[in-house]
Each structure stands twice: as C-alpha cells, then as structure tokens.
Amino acid sequence: MNVPPGKKKIGINTQLAHGGYDPRDYHGFVNPPVVHASTVLFPDAQTMKTRNQKYTYGTRGTPTSDALCAAVDALEGSAGTIAVPSGLAAVTVPLLAFLSAGDHALFVDSIYFPTRRFADSMLTRLGVEVEYYPPEMGEDIASLIKPNTRVVFMEAPGSNTFEMQDVPAIVAAARAAGAVTMLDNTWATPLYFKPLDHGVDISIHAATKYPGGHSDVLLGTVSANERCWERLWDTYLTLGTCAGPDDVYQVLRGLRTMGVRLEKHQASALEIASWLETQPGVKSVLHPALESHPGHAIWKRDFRGASGLFSFVMDGGGEPQAHAFLDALEIFGLGASWGGYESLAVHVSLGDRTVSARDYGGPVIRLQIGLEDTSDLMEDIARGLVAASRA
Numbered sequence: 032m033n034v035p036p037g038k039k040k041i042g043i044n045t046q047l048a049h050g051g052y053d054p055r056d057y058h059g060f061v062n063p064p065v066v067h068a069s070t071v072l073f074p075d076a077q078t079m080k081t082r083n084q085k086y087t088y089g090t091r092g093t094p095t096s097d098a099l100c101a102a103v104d105a106l107e108g109s110a111g112t113i114a115v116p117s118g119l120a121a122v123t124v125p126l127l128a129f130l131s132a133g134d135h136a137l138f139v140d141s142i143y144f145p146t147r148r149f150a151d152s153m154l155t156r157l158g159v160e161v162e163y164y165p166p167e168m169g170e171d172i173a174s175l176i177k178p179n180t181r182v183v184f185m186e187a188p189g190s191n192t193f194e195m196q197d198v199p200a201i202v203a204a205a206r207a208a209g210a211v212t213m214l215d216n217t218w219a220t221p222l223y224f225k226p227l228d229h230g231v232d233i234s235i236h237a238a239t240k241y242p243g244g245h246s247d248v249l250l251g252t253v254s255a256n257e258r259c260w261e262r263l264w265d266t267y268l269t270l271g272t273c274a275g276p277d278d279v280y281q282v283l284r285g286l287r288t289m290g291v292r293l294e295k296h297q298a299s300a301l302e303i304a305s306w307l308e309t310q311p312g313v314k315s316v317l318h319p320a321l322e323s324h325p326g327h328a329i330w331k332r333d334f335r336g337a338s339g340l341f342s343f344v345m346d347g348g349g350e351p352q353a354h355a356f357l358d359a360l361e362i363f364g365l366g367a368s369w370g371g372y373e374s375l376a377v378h379v380s381l382g383d384r385t386v387s388a389r390d391y392g393g394p395v396i397r398l399q400i401g402l403e404d405t406s407d408l409m410e411d412i413a414r415g416l417v418a419a420s421r422a
C-alpha cells in the first residue's frame with residue numbers, strides 16, 4: 032500500500048502495518064515472498080542487452096528488498112533507500128559515496144565508536160581529513176567548516192551519553208558551505224525523528240535495533256533525499272553491499288510491530304529513568320526526555336518521542352562499583368547492541384572522546400529497557416545499586 036504524496040494522510044501504525052507491499056502483487060499473500068536470487072532471466076537477447084526489465088540481477092534489488100526499502104522511504108520521506116548487511120555498513124557506504132582524498136569531514140564527538148574507528152583508520156588512510164566537533168556546538172559549527180568540507184556527520188542523541196544536537200542549525204551551516212549532511216538516526220527511528228524533514232540529506236539506521244527488534248538479525252538502511260540518492264545508489268552497486276533476503280524479510284516483519292513496541296519501550300524507559308533520578312547511588316540520569324537533561328529543549332522541539340535506551344551515572348566509584356552493579360543483575364543481560372525485546376546493561380567506555388571529553392563523576396551505565404514488566408526491572412536495578420554501594 033503506497034499512499035501518493037499529497038493524498039489522504041494515514042496514521043503511523045497504519046503505515047507500518049501496510050507500507051511497502053501490496054498483497055495483490057503476490058497472489059494475495061499478506062507478506063511478500065522471500066526472493067533468494069542471483070540470476071534473473073531475460074526473455075530474449077535484445078532485452079538481455081538493454082536490461083529493459085524491472086529486475087536484472089540479485090545485487091540490484093528483488094521484490095523482497097523493494098518492499099522493505101519502499102516501506103522505509105515512506106517513513107523517512109526519502110527519494111530512495113538501500114538495505115545493507117549491518118548498521119555499520121549503513122555508516123560506511125554513504126561516507127565512501129561522498130568523500131574523496133583531500134576532503135575534510137566533520138563528525139560529532141559523541142559518535143558511535145565503530146563510526147569513529149572507520150573515520151580514523153580507513154577514511155584517514157584514503158586521504159580524508161577527519162575532525163570532531165562537540166555535540167552542543169549548533170550553528171557555531173560554521174567556524175569549523177573549511178572550503179573542502181564535504182560531509183558533516185551527526186548522531187542525535189549521542190552514543191552512550193545522549194547529548195542532543197541542534198540539527199537544523201548544523202544543517203543550515205553545512206548547506207551554506209555545500210557539504211552533505213548525514214545523521215545516524217538509530218536511537219529515534221523515523222517514528223520519533225525524521226532527519227530529512229529537518230534538511231538532513233542522508234538518514235542512517237542500524238535496523239538491527241528497533242526495526243529488527245528481536246536481537247536476531249543484522250541489517251542497515253540508508254535513505255537519501257533527491258539530491259543525494261543517485262550517488263548513494265551508484266556507490267551501493269559499486270561496492271556490492273546488498274543484504275541477504277532472509278534478513279531483509281525479518282526487518283520488514285519487525286517494522287509491522289515497531290510502533291507498538293516503541294511505545295512500550297518509551298513508556299518503560301521514562302518511568303525507570305524518572306525513578307532512577309530519585310535513587311541513592313545515582314548521580315544523574317542521561318535521558319533527553321527528562322527535564323533535567325541539558326538537551327531537553329531541543330529534544331522537545333524536534334523529536335516526537337524517545338526510545339528505550341539511556342544511561343545513568345553512578346554517584347562516585349569506579350570499575351569495581353560498576354562491575355558489582357552489573358554482576359548483581361538477574362534480568363538485565365550484559366551485552367552489546369539494543370533495540371530487542373530484552374533489557375540489557377553495559378558499563379560504557381568514554382575514553383574515545385576528544386573535544387568533548389569530561390569527567391561524569393562516576394561510572395556511566397547504559398540501560399536498554401526491554402518489554403519486561405517495569406516493576407521487575409526496577410527491582411533488578413535496585414539490587415544492582417545495593418551491590419554497588421557495598422563494593
């Protein structure tokens with residue numbers, strides 16, 4: 032079901048339930064077929080020469096990948112979307128599409144660590160000058176923009192510490208200099224923030240997180256506006272980074288329920304974050320939907336909601352207290368990633384920060400709030416805090 036732009040407006044959950052695929056396209060089956068394909072046959076030599084048919088080879092799209100990418104386009108308001116094998120590939124492919132030797136690229140300092148590693152190692156080796164900016168910089172980013180600045184890469188809120196950024200102000204400064212803007216939008220999903228509506232050129236998602244939703248699939252999506260789509264698509268074909276059909280299908284399946292899951296993640300995380308602010312042993316809670324958060328006004332202005340991932344700072348102590356907290360948890364799992372149905376906790380390392388490095392006054396613990404009952408989760412956290420206070 033694809034509602035033409037400008038026609039009647041449908042609700043977000045209706046869009047999630049039906050977007051990207053019309054059951055009448057495939058014998059009425061509610062879900063699209065999972066097309067496992069390399070070769071696509073042509074009816075005759077002339078068609079094979081001109082490639083004048085909808086599908087031509089597995090790397091160039093299938094009915095399965097088209098269904099997911101069309102659904103994401105409708106959510107993002109993008110001209111086109113590619114599906115790649117991981118969230119990290121969704122970061123690296125657009126950077127390779129728009130950066131060349133001699134270019135300068137700005138990255139927010141609170142970036143997802145593997146994005147920084149790619150920038151510092153591979154982009155630097157390829158001759159790109161990489162520079163970091165503090166997340167709170169806003170329009171002042173203009174002072175860091177050079178004649179060869181080609182890309183400004185944002186992530187809002189920031190990884191692990193959840194700083195907000197003034198996206199429209201940064202976009203305005205980047206646009207004035209002719210730079211392409213990219214934003215890793217994994218935390219908010221297109222339900223709670225739509226980067227392209229705020230002038231961003233490219234929206235990036237680790238679909239591994241909320242779209243997948245079950246900690247059992249790796250996938251990334253990259254959505255571009257009209258201005259950037261052709262170059263992104265061309266790079267995708269050049270690199271050969273297509274995602275596998277089963278993973279694409281799993282993510283489309285996840286999208287159908289993402290709205291209701293996110294509502295629950297949002298409500299539970301906010302309840303727990305507010306409660307944590309009153310708990311002994313907690314110095315502060317880093318969640319942009321809390322009024323105490325320094326980026327709250329920006330979050331309220333630009334975002335429609337908050338997902339289930341935030342951090343809190345323990346009141347003093349160090350690694351022994353952090354480990355005592357984590358080891359006392361019985362429901363929260365200890366592990367990387369997030370966006371699944373189950374709660375997770377991790378002691379985050381902030382040693383990679385350069386221009387925004389600061390002392391938080393205690394260990395920073397990141398919580399992914401899953402779909403369990405909040406009373407059980409709070410009991411688990413309380414158990415951890417008691418253990419930490421004794422460590």
Ligand SMILES: *Cc1c(COP(=O)(O)O)cnc(C)c1O
Nearest residue numbers: 117118119143217237239249250
């Ligand atoms: C997890 C994550 C990624 C990478 O996703 P993978 O599928 O694990 O490679 C990228 N950006 C952000 C913000 C993430 O949280």
